[in-house]
Amino acid sequence: MIGKRVSGCLWFVVALFLTTCDTTTGPSEGITVYEHPNYGGSARTFDGSFNDLDVVTGPCRGFFDAPDRPGNWENCISSIRIPAGWEATLYEHDDYEGDGLIVTSDISDLDDVMGCGGDWDNCASSLQVRPPR
Ligand SMILES: [Ca+2]
Ligand SMILES: [Ca+2]
Numbered sequence: 001m002i003g004k005r006v007s008g009c010l011w012f013v014v015a016l017f018l019t020t021c022d023t024t025t026g027p028s029e030g031i032t033v034y035e036h037p038n039y040g041g042s043a044r045t046f047d048g049s050f051n052d053l054d055v056v057t058g059p060c061r062g063f064f065d066a067p068d069r070p071g072n073w074e075n076c077i078s079s080i081r082i083p084a085g086w087e088a089t090l091y092e093h094d095d096y097e098g099d100g101l102i103v104t105s106d107i108s109d110l111d112d113v114m115g116c117g118g119d120w121d122n123c124a125s126s127l128q129v130r131p132p133r
């Protein structure tokens with residue numbers, strides 16, 4: 001009896017924790033991309049599309065980028081979080097060209113997703129974002 005009550009209590013705490021997390025992340029702000037797998041490193045939330053991620057200041061630097069330029073998000077994204085109802089499409093190249101990947105739920109490691117000439121890790125160069133309808 002006591003054991004059951006304790007585990008019920010634990011579930012309540014877990015549920016409360018999850019609810020609190022949802023509130024702090026703001027589930028309808030947009031999709032969030034991460035520099036590293038498992039939602040690690042720098043993060044940025046997008047509520048609209050970008051046809052060229054190298055104009056978006058971020059943590060990555062391309063081979064041909066001038067050293068005095070700030071880092072950016074081109075060929076950088078390694079994981080992505082999608083709130084319920086949102087949808088994103090990653091594109092291999094600028095201007096929504098090349099291979100495309102429609103994402104409707106979280107992906108913890110784009111290294112596991114085939115496409116983009118190999119896998120999708122550090123590959124997206126443009127990004128379309130669609131809010132819930
Ligand atoms: Ca570019
Ligand atoms: Ca990365």
Ligand SMILES: [Ca+2]
Binds near residue numbers: 092122
């Ligand atoms: Ca690319």
